[in-house]
Amino acid sequence: MLLALGMSVATSTVTLAAPLAYPATERTDVAEQQFGETIADPYRWLENDVRVDPRVRAWVTAQNEATNTYLDTLPGRAGIKARLSQLWNYERFGIPEKAGGNYFYTRNSGLQNQSVLFVRKGLDGTPRQLIDPNLWAKDGATALAEWVPAKDGKRLAYAVQDGGTDWRTIRILDVATGEPLPDEIKWAKFTAISWAHDGSGIFYSRFSEPRAGEVYQALNENQQVYFHRIGTPQSADRLVYATPDRPKLNHDATVSDDGGWLVIRSSEGTDERYELVLLDLRKPDAKPFVLVRGLDHNWVPVGSQGDRLTFITNKDAPLQKLVAFDMADPPKAAATMRDIVPQSTSMIDGATMVGDSILVAYLVDAKSEVRRFGLDGTARGKVPLPGIGTAQGFEGEAGDPETFFSFASFNLPNSIYRYDTDSGKVTPFALPKVAFDPGDYVVEQRFYASKDGTRVPMFVVHKKGLDHRGGAPTLLYAYGGFNLAQRPGFNPANLAWMEMGGVYALANIRGGSEYGEAWHDGGRLAAKQNVFDDFIAAGEYLIAQGITTSDKLAIQGRSNGGLLIGAVVNQRPDLFAAALPQVGVMDMLRFDRFTAGRYWVDDYGYPAKEADFRVLRAYSPYHNIDSGRRYPAILTTTADTDDRVVPGHSFKYVAALQAADIGDRPHLARIETRAGHGSGKPTDKLIEEYADMWAFAAKWTGLEMPSGR
Template identity: 65%
Template sequence: MATQAADAAQAAQPVQPALTYPQTRKTDFIETQFGVQVADPYRWLENDVRTDAEVKSWVDAQNTVTNQFLSTLPGRQGLEKRITELYDYERFAVPEKKGGRYFYTHNTGLQNQSVLFVRDSVSGEGRVLIDPNPWSEDGATALAEWQPNEQGTKLLYAVQDGGTDWRTLHVLDVATGQQLPDEVKWVKFSDLSWAKDGSGFYYSRFPAPKTGGTYQSLNENHQIYFHKLGTAQSVDKLVFETPKRLDLNNTGSVSDDGRWLVVSSSSGTDSRFEVSLVDLKRSGAKPRVLIPGFDNNWSFVGNRGSTFYFVTDKGAPRQKIVTIDVAKAKAAPQEIVPQDAAKLEGANLVGGKLIASYLKDAKTEVRIYGPNGGAAESVVKLPGIGTAAGFDGDDDDPETFFAFTSFNQPTTIYRFDVRSGEETTWAAPKVAFNPDDYSVEQRFYASKDGTRVPMFIVRRKDVTGPAPTLLYGYGGFDVSLTPSFSATRLAWLEKGGVYVLANIRGGGEYGKEWHDAGRLTHKQNVFDDFIAAGEYLKTQGITSPHGLAIQGGSNGGLLIGAVVNQRPDLFDAANAAVGVMDMLRFDRFTAGRYWVDDYGYPNKEADFKTLLAYSPYHNIKAGVHYPPVLVTTADTDDRVVPGHSFKYISALQAADPSGEPHLIRIETRAGHGSGKPTTKIIEEASDVLAFLARYTGLELGN
């Protein structure tokens, strides 16, 4: 679409009815921090919507206004219909092989929750083990993590209700499909690891929260327990704890030979671990610290006897593979696969080989090494530019599976023989569009300080001129954004829109140095990179002059809030999803205390000054013309509590009451994102994309 056509389309959009926002009570509350007076007039909105009647009334009033507005958006209903059609395709997950059985999830297309199946052979007919769809009327109770035991006879699984991070564990008999009486509560941020003999499992939990604090109380005192099958949770054995460091998260994984529980302890979201071993063959054995300190990443790969394999960034910011002989009291790590120009994402011991997954400019490359490392023996042939994940298995079994996806390719599952290098399609979806109609291009642009930043540009091949564009980013916590398929995103592309993914600093695309360059005192680089991406798209004629929408979730929601404040003139519409918006109080709720690795400590003066400078809530100014903003959050989000979004949108509405729409969409019985039913995903995506289309000139039709 040419620039003039895009501008004309935007001008031709019907005028929306005038908005009258609900009245939000504003207080005179001010705190003095390090000599700075900080106003927090909407602090009362931090209260839990389930227990505070005033907050509940505010939520209802905001949703009423938002829903009325969204229902008038041109093309909204047709968009939902098309997204539903695009979403209606079979989806398989990578199977887990245990005891000769194959466990995997499958969704026929529009099921609210995927169903867990098992096959008795690799090409056999699957039978249903767990169908979570009848668990609740609204489809918001989900099957979360699950793990079969080594024998493939029992299945440990977690139930997630309403999107919360809390889990309740149950056990299923695979042969009969009957649920056993075992039940374990208050599990959160936990690995699920079976004892090799199948007698029970190891899990991590927090103490039960105090009354009224289930969704807001700080998570402290993370402990690892062993649950023996057939017993009550009250008699579970405490295996590992850190009573002198209640801030630590502790997760445990049983070693390949079943001898050790490998415990990883960390104080935050940064990949810096202390690793301990618990000897499972010696009753009452005290934990032994294998790798002290919290300076580097140490990701356990597996073991061959006393030789333990780890992926680490110690002396290697893009990571390497090392071995440690745990039979020695103080064995030094031995490098077997050195750091590469590409970033090492992870490794697996399968079929007598090491399978290592790398990122080369945010695209997956998979290499096969011998068990002693050295030079790569081969490279796995992937279907194209995209993301591959999986490759789990056993050291004595060459069979493994992986998933591959790209922006124009839904996830396909492949079976891979490690020894022969043969790969075959195990499950491939049939879709209601032609992938060849779309192009996937990678470009590099210069940020404010000259840093070279990659971006992916996706569009229909016949869209050659400036067109309404959706720019997405995250930029934090060492998270790498890689190519993936989205049925909702495809609806935007079908209408002639452009989708752009910017791999900005703060992520993990290029290793530790890339992450460090976008956190703590360097956080402004993240915003500069994203702003530079928007400027590039406009100067290069990718997007139309008034057709740039931006979107991000969680830490990406913070990104959207910050850049809208800093460059309200550049962006034409924004969606900030489940964002961290109050940078001075994020560490007071649930998992927020972990984020100090990326953000810093609000109670330390130097960090406070950095945080205050970009905090979305605190940098909204009256008299500024802000672009249209749709904030999305959920009432059961106990990762980033919804009070962040509540306070932010209240400040924005008060600062610009007669300007562009500044609305909040608050989902009920939903959380930070995981476990959300298909119906809610489609409804929310339809609202968001219709909103962004309205203010970028993307014509949706009827």
């Protein structure tokens, strides 16, 4: 029961050592009774949309002014930004996609805010610019999101993302002329874009238009699949599939390789548990039918060959396997499922059909390994990779042996390679030239024991010859949720940290997919505390090994990882010198009330169910700030247009930090404008954000910063 909604006149101002002073934040007497416990929520008004509520807008302005005033006092901030600009300034390519003899790919010359889409006619053709999103907005915050060429390569569907929002506007481009067509599709979100094989139109998923003032906060329900015919208005789009009796279902739709089937996967949350619905596109009057009923298992389309449809699944295979259905007699197809590539000892991370092969990517202790199989599942060896790291891509189709992939590691930027399944040859397509020597860095993988004895992998990266006797300033990163594995990858910002003499560590804690279902299940719902224990144990291991000390250890996490940082700081504030929670889920009792939050119950549980409430209440960052203990320095980052994890999470958390008696170190908010959860963020905003975070963390870990301001 809601006890009070009115605003009180009480305010709190906490002043630290000059010149830093926190802005006053109004406290209210809002509280609710939940399962016999009174839950105070004094800063609920900060959940209001900053675009709509002038009080929230004024609070954001005041917080940014206080934060900037503090950051301006940090020596070396300008030097860090300058070096970040140098490290970011290298040519970057996306993985090419082939269609109708055309090769489509993105390229960034270095410091462009957004990558540009190019096309070549033939592999060795002259590159031609198709789309330059840098021309769309003065601040560079309007991005080219998803893009898909038609099978014949004559048209291209692309999505526009403005200011970091998850909403998409889909448009169509004539590849030959480079001119956009009049077609415009609005209110698409969490959608695949899939072309009909005759190029007549696209399948996509959308929600209804939100009510005014609720665009960035309303729950996302009743997603529907539509077909848009090129040259017609969106109002004429044909509804293909919807489940009004099950409004929580999401639907993504993709056309099979041969164009004969529309494969619709329906899910309710973030778990990879799908119902499979198929539509026979060869029959104009065909109706969708259920191939796999029930939200029990993962089903990822791999490819089609004649009447055979192949999928990745975890049905009876916690580490996943490949299976095939015979679609010759659709009503009986479900009973024809048979194994093609059985479960291995490592987690299957993806698979594609290319030429006469199936390429299957595995996670082996969080590192990539790609194995090749015949279409019948016969093993044909491994794809040679450039080293230990992360390989992604390998898109293609049966009958064409050509595919492309990217490869990266902590000291190796994304490089693009071409792979021929007939010859087995790997050749470079685009290798970046960078302003550092990758050989100057050491990449180690270590294993440590968590609180319950679980063996957890962790990557530790630093400059060769680093003397960390007495401990080196160290940045520890993790995520720990939603079945998302954390892989070796390149980030210029992390390299800048290591150049200054810091150590970078990535802990592959439970909650991800590194070791299949068991690893995910071991870090969610009632087992969520394992995630925090794994992370705390990683910090303790780094200290015990002499790599760092508690007064030189900074921690960082994004989104679910931001929740991680907030939780472990509350549980072990003594272990860390500085914390960088980014776009975090901080109120675990109300997360399911905004935008995509309702999906997260698969990992977090339901706040309205008592058993789940007890677990969530115990670690919710906003509700467990421990007054009377000395906290590390905290710089919380979020964005005003984040409609994935609404910024109210971070706003309320920061207000509570600033009102608590947790020591004299700074507890600040950095709130970006016209930026969202991270996708589509322009390069200049990324550089500025990392410069601020690294200067802040360096200050409190003793990392030596570049000279200059």
